[in-house]
Amino acid sequence: MKIVIVNYGMGNIYSIQNALKFLGFASEYSDDPAKISNADKIILPGVGSYRKAMQNIISKDLKNPIKEAVEKKGNPILGICLGMQLLGISSTEDGYTKGLGLFDGIVERFDEKCNLKIPHIGYNEVMPASNSVLFQSIKENPDFYFVHSYRMMSPIENGITTCNYGENFIAAFEQNNVFGTQFHPEKSQTNGLILLKNFLSV
């Protein structure tokens, strides 16, 4: 199985690879469009600014290879944190930026009216979607590590895992071969390791 972690210059390059290695899977960190479109599994990581991330993806010519692999070949993709947000339609971070459009969700800043500390940092419980593939064999309301100031909302109801931080937002989604987690599975101890393993078993 060829697992490619998309390298577009955003985020912690080692932790995901270390986690996969711990689970016994080799992976490659690459910005090669051909490798990405031929990958059996794609992981889109990311920490940082949405606008800059999309600029990097476009300037490295990675947008079409990702979309081709996911939409035409049906290969599974997992977006993590900013990577999940990029799978959506758009974000209002640093002005309006269009995402990859693989999932019907839009990203906006947490509602300041909730009067909670932003960024939302730390472990929080999530409510897994019913019949979730990602959360298979993970107990009810598991905790995962979050660190973000923007969150995704979606009109879609199926396959949505939610978390509450002043308001309900999307903690994870799964729709056919498109998966995303707002939290960091590679930073969520055993819970996250099992989730990654579930994704690799899709």
Added chain:
Amino acid sequence: MLSRNFRLQKVGNLDWIENNYNFENIAFSIDELIILNVNRNGRNLIEFSKTIAKLISNVFVPVAVGGGVTSMEYAKTLFMSGADKIIINSILTENPYLVKELVREYGSQSVIASIDYNIDKKEILAYRNNGINPINYNFTDYITYIQKLGVGEVYLNSIQKDGTGQGYSMDIIGPYLNLFKVPVILAGGAGNSKHLIEASHNPGVDAVATANLFNFIGQALPNSRRDMQEEGIHMANFLPLKKVKQPV
């Protein structure tokens, strides 16, 4: 690696940790790992970053690294070694432009401001340069100042209590906790689970840290975690490690 029990005390290098502790056991009992380079006689960045990479290769919680961050390049090396966040102190006042640049480049969630505080002539003061030099700010103003720089978290360390195991200095820092709009990690002084529990009950405290070696011996960390949960403190529940090893 240094133990901070009863003053700074050298205990051994990385191999020492591996031989004396079940680090995997430690790593699976915590929510976050903080690694501070407290070397006062010049810091070797290359050596330090290698140590980090080795130490955290099987650690799957967020890792914050600090000590001697004085340039973008230095920070980059730490991030490239696997740090998720960097902890800064002296540059908060010595080079605020660098702080803003770090926040712009890596995001506020990746930059933690460390405040080493102590009481000097009945007045609370923040210190820089490994706790040596006082910062000439009124403490309240300093708290406002560092938050304006855009840092995403604050690591509050009591110089007086650090390494004593006598408990956090809540009497001193308590009145200032409501001034923080970003999450607060309380450090310096924890010696047992009671200390961790007491501090966690304070609504101004978002996380508690311990560097006390006694807390790492045997089952002390997993036990503290259990004690905290029994006291009604919300702690993340993790599945047993052996479940990860099983086939799906």
